[in-house]
Amino acid sequence: xxxxxxxxxxxxxxxxxxxxxxxxxxxxxxxxxxxxxxxxxxxxxxxxxxxxxxxxxxxxxxxxxxxxxxxxxxxxxxxxxxxxxxxxxxxxxxxxxxxxxxxxxxxxxxx
Amino acid sequence: xxxxxxxxxxxxxxxxxxxxxxxxxxxxxxxxxxxxxxxxxxxxxxxxxxxxxxxxxxxxxxxxxxxxxxxxxxxxxxxxxxxxxxxxxxxxxxxxxxxxxxxxxxxxxxxxxxxx
Numbered sequence: 329x330x331x332x333x334x335x336x337x338x339x340x341x342x343x344x345x346x347x348x349x350x351x352x353x354x355x356x357x358x359x360x361x362x363x364x365x366x367x368x369x370x371x372x373x374x375x376x377x378x379x380x381x382x383x384x385x386x387x388x389x390x391x392x393x394x395x396x397x398x399x400x401x402x403x404x405x406x407x408x409x410x411x412x413x414x415x416x417x418x419x420x421x422x423x424x425x426x427x428x429x430x431x432x433x434x435x436x437x438x439x
Numbered sequence: 440x441x442x443x444x445x446x447x448x449x450x451x452x453x454x455x456x457x458x459x460x461x462x463x464x465x466x467x468x469x470x471x472x473x474x475x476x477x478x479x480x481x482x483x484x485x486x487x488x489x490x491x492x493x494x495x496x497x498x499x500x501x502x503x504x505x506x507x508x509x510x511x512x513x514x515x516x517x518x519x520x521x522x523x524x525x526x527x528x529x530x531x532x533x534x535x536x537x538x539x540x541x542x543x544x545x546x547x548x549x550x551x552x553x554x555x
Contacts, residue, residue, distance in 0.1 A: 332481070334481075364546075371442075372530070374544070425494060431479065
């Protein structure tokens with residue numbers, strides 16, 4: 329079975345600053361990796377995912393994540409955050425018939 | 440296109456009572472998932488349907504939880520009898536293809552259950 333650890337439960341940051349949300353996973357099989365986001369009063373929605381190929385994946389709103397197999401990590405980064413990025417971010421890993429989510433990181437962007 | 444619908448949005452019951460949650464996935468989506476999200480934790484996959492068959496229910500507490508997806512469309516998750524530790528948000532999600540867990544999942548707003 330897979331497991332996911334999100335190393336920070338809360339990340340406060342000022343607007344226009346860079347941010348990194350950390351995610352480590354463990355698995356004995358090949359995995360797919362995801363970041364889902366939950367904006368206030370909304371449901372979870374996919375931000376980006378890694379299935380295969382290039383280890384750097386990007387979202388349409390400026391986030392990127394890099395799959396690092398040797399470090400079993402899939403950290404999420406953005407060079408300059410906006411107030412509207414305030415949300416809870418969940419890292420998830422899936423293998424064969426098993427999907428696990430991390431506990432989430434609450435990103436708060438302050439003006 | 441309409442998103443994943445869930446009802447009710449909130450439910451308060453006493454322990455040992457029964458409760459049922461309903462989910463209508465996005466039209467045409469083959470795969471449906473039920474998750475349990477306890478406060479402060481990430482979603483935990485309870486059961487996965489492909490069309491009307493169960494793909495995986497290894498984390499479903501089968502002594503009290505049951506789920507069905509009749510006709511491969513909408514689905515019902517039931518808890519009978521409920522315990523205090525069942526207090527959580529129950530999320531339903533769907534994905535277009537029956538291609539496994541690499542598919543993008545679309546989540547509903549969830550049902551918040553409080554067991555007193």
